[in-house]
Amino acid sequence: MIIVLLFGLMFFLMALGLPVALSIGLPAIGLIITPGVFPDSVTLAALGQTVVQQLFSGVDSFDLLAVPLFMIAGAIMEVGGISRRLIDFCNSLVGWAPGGLAAAAIGASIIIAGISGSAAADTAAIGAVVIPTMVRQGYPPAFAAAVVAAGGAIGIIIPPSIPMILFGFMTNISTSQLFAGGILVGALLGFSFMAVAVFISWRKGYGERQPFTWKQVAATGRAALWSMGAPVIVLGGILGGIVTVTEGAALAVFYALLVGTVINRELSWRELPRLVIRSQATAGSILFIIAMAKVFGWLLAMQQSAQLLNTFVNSLALPPIGLLLLVMLLLLVIGCVMETTAALLLVVPVLALLTPQMQVDPVQFGVLVVVNLAIGMLTPPVGICLFVSCGIAQVSLGKVSRAIAPLVLVSMVDLVIAALWSPLTMWLPTLLYR
Structure with a gap:
């Protein structure tokens, strides 16, 4: 009864x-x-002390320092000229194809995903540059916003990923292994989005093509070289065991600051206080949710929610693959109606207990959870990537939701592939760490 009332x-x-x-x-x-x-023997003072302890312990972690640091890196990247140079380079490679600029936007999103770990930051960084250009080239604003939103959602799948950091923190699973597990899945989603965007553009005659020249590739590649170095340095350091995730986040801030102020010279020092305040306001809200979710989870544990869930699952008598698909469907629904961080913090402590019954590795399950929630970022009513791209394109949520439907559909197909074919998520973690 308490659990029902709580939810x-x-x-x-x-x-x-x-x-x-x-x-x-x-x-x-x-x-x-x-x-x-x-029980009446437990005093109100003791309960109050327990609440305070749970709030504090919820955010008392060195690993969680990576969250505000990656948020700062994303904010610096957004205004430091990194996104524009990456889009120009990607467009020089694929701009000759139908829908080339749309594919370039997704390609740049994949690269930028290796810097910030935030889907909203990636969507804003790419959208502010590419959506106006796509509209000028004849793409419908709703389609341009849909493409940018889809690319931005990859930001929490390709490492570094703030949701993966939170998942690792809650389950004591190696964040580096989760990062490695997300690389191939993120790449699959990215190339799937590109294929859909190119097909729709070819069929409907969207956009302009530009001739392919090696001279243009070389010129844009030189301009974007420093921007492309950030994912290599940050991810290489984390996956190689040279730096921890938190140290990698600090490295991302330093590198983004270096490129934005010294190399690209598009970020002034006077802008930094505004960027820090804006990014830390978002990071603070995430950490506040984490603290509150710790109290929520403690109460669930005291009400023996794990045992109740286990009894319910056993009563279903589903095979492992059936239970896995049922959990994926539940996560899709939750991702559509609940904010990503809140959904992650509320469902993971409970659903992670089912990995033995589903016969999946905890690392694979962590990646699948993040992919589910990334899809939720592309669907109303709480899809953050949709709202960011709608705001940039000045288009209604309904129009963008219709335009993004094919991209959401292909992302669900990719999710099923990742769920049923474990090497997609487990090959790299096994190769690097086991």
Whole structure:
């Protein structure tokens, strides 16, 4: 009964428009201190102390320092000229094809995903540059926004990834292994999005083509060389075991700052305070959600939610693959209606317990969870990538939602492939770490 009431109150407060952190934390704290929920021998002071301890322990982690650091790196990247140079280079490679600029936008998103770890930051960085250009070349604004949103969602699959950092923190699974597991899946999604964008552009006559010349490739490649170095240095350091994830995040900030101010010279020092404040406001909201979710999860654990879930799953008598697909469907639905960080923090501690019954490796399951939530970023009503690209393109959410439907469909096909064919997620982690 307590569990039903807890989730009911949470969704009710979210429906009222209360901030996500408060929607999660207030019902949990309220029920914890409600008489009768815990034995009378447990004093109110002791319960209050427990709440404070859970709030503190929820964010007391060196690994979580990577979250605000990657947010700063993404903010610097957005205004430091990195995205424009990457788009120009990708366009020089594929601009000759139908829908070449759309494919270039997705290609640049894949590269930028290796810097910030944030889908919203990637969408904003690419969209601000490429959407106006795509519209000038004859692409419908809704299609341009859909392509940019789809590319931005890859930002939490290709490492570094803030949701993967959170998943590793909650489950004590190596974040580096999760990063390695996301590389091939992110690449599959990226190339699938490119194929769909090119096909639609060819069929409907969108965009302009530009002649392919090695001279243009060389010129744009030289200009983008420093920008392309960031993913290589940051990911190479993390996956190679040279730096930790948090140290890699600090390295990403330093490198983005170096490229934006010294090399590209498009970022002034006077802009830095504004960028830091904006990025840390977002990071602070994420950490506040994490702290509140810790209290929420503690109350669930005290109500023996894991045992109840295990009993329910056993009663279904599903084969492992059936249970895995059912969990994937549940995550898709949750990703559509709940903010990504909140969804991750609420469902992972419970669903991660089912990996033995699903017969999947915890690393594979972590990657699948993140892919599910990335798809949720492309669907209304809470798809953050959709909202960012809609704002840049000045197009209604309904129009962009219709335009992005083929991209969402192909992403679901890729998700099924990743779920059923484990080497896609496990080959690189096995090669590098086992």
